[in-house]
Amino acid sequence: MTPDYTLAEGCPYPQSTTSVQLRDGTGGGLVLLQDTQLIETLAHFSRERIPERVVHAKAAGAYGEFEVTHDCSDITSASFLNTVGKKTDVLLRISTVGPERGSADTSRDVHGWAMKLYTDEGNFDWVFNNTPVFFVRDPIKFPSMNRSHKRHPRTNMPDSDMFWDFHVGNPEGIHELMHLFSDRGTPASLRHMNAYSGHTYKFTKEDGSFKYVKVHIKTQIGVRNLDRETAVKLAGENPDFLVEDLFQAIEKGDYPVWDVYVQVMDPSEAETYKWNIFDMTKVWPHKDYPLRQIGRLTMNRNPRNYFTDIEQAAFSPGNMVPGIAPTADPMLQARMFAYADAARYRLGVNYQQLPTNHAKVPIYSPFQRDGFMNFTANYGDDPNYVGSTLKPTTYKTAGNGRRGGLSTLTEHEKWTGEVSSFTSEIGPEDYEQAADLWEVLGREPGHQDRFVGNVADHLSKGKSSKLRVMVYELFSRVNKDLGSRIRAATEEIAL
Numbered sequence: 014m015t016p017d018y019t020l021a022e023g024c025p026y027p028q029s030t031t032s033v034q035l036r037d038g039t040g041g042g043l044v045l046l047q048d049t050q051l052i053e054t055l056a057h058f059s060r061e062r063i064p065e066r067v068v069h070a071k072a073a074g075a076y077g078e079f080e081v082t083h084d085c086s087d088i089t090s091a092s093f094l095n096t097v098g099k100k101t102d103v104l105l106r107i108s109t110v111g112p113e114r115g116s117a118d119t120s121r122d123v124h125g126w127a128m129k130l131y132t133d134e135g136n137f138d139w140v141f142n143n144t145p146v147f148f149v150r151d152p153i154k155f156p157s158m159n160r161s162h163k164r165h166p167r168t169n170m171p172d173s174d175m176f177w178d179f180h181v182g183n184p185e186g187i188h189e190l191m192h193l194f195s196d197r198g199t200p201a202s203l204r205h206m207n208a209y210s211g212h213t214y215k216f217t218k219e220d221g222s223f224k225y226v227k228v229h230i231k232t233q234i235g236v237r238n239l240d241r242e243t244a245v246k247l248a249g250e251n252p253d254f255l256v257e258d259l260f261q262a263i264e265k266g267d268y269p270v271w272d273v274y275v276q277v278m279d280p281s282e283a284e285t286y287k288w289n290i291f292d293m294t295k296v297w298p299h300k301d302y303p304l305r306q307i308g309r310l311t312m313n314r315n316p317r318n319y320f321t322d323i324e325q326a327a328f329s330p331g332n333m334v335p336g337i338a339p340t341a342d343p344m345l346q347a348r349m350f351a352y353a354d355a356a357r358y359r360l361g362v363n364y365q366q367l368p369t370n371h372a373k374v375p376i377y378s379p380f381q382r383d384g385f386m387n388f389t390a391n392y393g394d395d396p397n398y399v400g401s402t403l404k405p406t407t408y409k410t411a412g413n414g415r416r417g418g419l420s421t422l423t424e425h426e427k428w429t430g431e432v433s434s435f436t437s438e439i440g441p442e443d444y445e446q447a448a449d450l451w452e453v454l455g456r457e458p459g460h461q462d463r464f465v466g467n468v469a470d471h472l473s474k475g476k477s478s479k480l481r482v483m484v485y486e487l488f489s490r491v492n493k494d495l496g497s498r499i500r501a502a503t504e505e506i507a508l
């Protein structure tokens with residue numbers, strides 16, 4: 014008989030559902046230490062969880078393709094973007110940020126969007142959010158900000174006071190708070206969601222020239238959101254509502270499609286632009302930098318196994334291909350370190366060799382030796398060091414001298430000045446774009462009312478009346494009526 018399963022070493026083991034027992038003739042029996050299958054089954058079960066992501070734990074994922082729709086060879090030499098019609102395989106993972114892996118995905122939160130493009134020049138990881146800005150612009154605040162959105166160390170519960178205390182003390186996040194408490198904080202489905210790079214990247218060409226870009230991904234079926242009451246109800250009825258919707262749509266062949274655009278800025282304009290273009294709390298207004306389409310994204314295949322395909326997937330904005338390059342955006346620089354660092358902790362130092370993370374390139378030859386779980390690339394029998402005369406090692410590149418990640422040094426990378434603490438002082442300009450968004454919400458009937466209700470609902474769960482007053486003042490700086498409307502709505506709930 015062909016066994017259903019084998020031992021982990023591959024040896025057949027016909028009884029997959031029973032342990033081996035020494036029968037005593039009374040119907041009972043003793044299990045034996047020699048029962049390798051029993052030992053293996055129990056021991057592996059105890060070890061089948063890996064560390065949960067500290068942020069972005071609850072997610073859905075899918076495979077699909079990125080297709081170039083418009084020529085953009087004037088702004089980038091990226092191989093995957095070089096021909097209209099060219100397609101590149103993509104892995105997409107969409108998540109909430111703060112809550113744990115088992116949490117309700119209709120919770121109000123920013124939604125993360127991470128893509129791995131398996132290009133012919135190595136993997137390009139592109140990370141987005143469903144909001145175009147972020148809560149902080151100094152990366153050292155990132156852990157505190159995230160912890161303030163999580164559980165209180167004493168009560169082990171999410172804590173409204175802790176949340177608002179952080180944001181009142183770090184008001185550069187006001188623009189992002191406006192997005193979070195708008196309807197877009199609770200998307201109706203992952204298919205009805207846009208995504209934004211937030212970060213400023215560079216598109217580079219082989220002659221060393223570059224443009225600054227921000228990337229926008231817009232759903233073809235339009236943005237749709239849940240109101241607060243529906244989101245809360247769904248969180249109880251089906252905590253996996255968004256995950257299920259994406260999975261079922263793809264399963265039925267109703268593939269979600271997004272158009273991919275860039276805003277393009279010349280480096281000379283960056284120097285004189287009204288806002289610091291590396292400040293992640295600011296957008297580039299459309300009227301100054303209109304969207305230019307470059308591609309289309311279609312997700313058309315569900316993962317076969319969530320753990321191996323999505324949970325083991327690791328994304329780092331540090332993974333760039335020739336034609337794309339980082340900028341002096343401090344949050345981007347920090348994420349380029351922190352994401353890969355998190356993956357090394359969570360999955361081990363050779364995580365890039367896991368099938369879902371493995372580059373699909375003809376020559377795969379990272380100069381890395383050994384480490385836990387090294388199973389596909391160990392630099393063979395080459396010497397252990399670069400530059401050997403005993404057996405000269407050749408850098409196994411495509412041979413065209415193109416390098417990923419780093420562009421040629423330009424004037425924007427030659428930095429001079431004193432080293433000092435990063436100043437994250439808040440000025441009136443930090444409220445300008447938040448105020449613009451308040452006006453944008455006013456274009457849609459009822460949206461401003463819902464925004465006020467969403468903030469008041471969250472704020473009324475806190476205990477500190479002093480903090481509440483500070484929150485009213487924070488929103489008054491966006492719009493003078495907004496603070497008093499939030500006060501009135503909060504007091505009404507708290508009564």
Ligand code: NDP
Pocket residue numbers: 145192195196197207229231236296297298299300445446447449450453454460
């Ligand atoms: P515009 O006045 O040209 O357009 C407003 C944009 O806001 C729309 O294009 C839409 O972006 C987005 N939007 C519409 N409804 C909502 C909503 N309910 N919640 C959040 N965003 C919404 O925009 P400006 O460029 O002059 O910017 C005005 C404000 O719009 C900004 O302060 C910013 O908060 C917000 N915004 C701006 C973006 C940008 O990159 N310039 C991107 C997204 C929002 P989309 O089509 O991408 O959905």
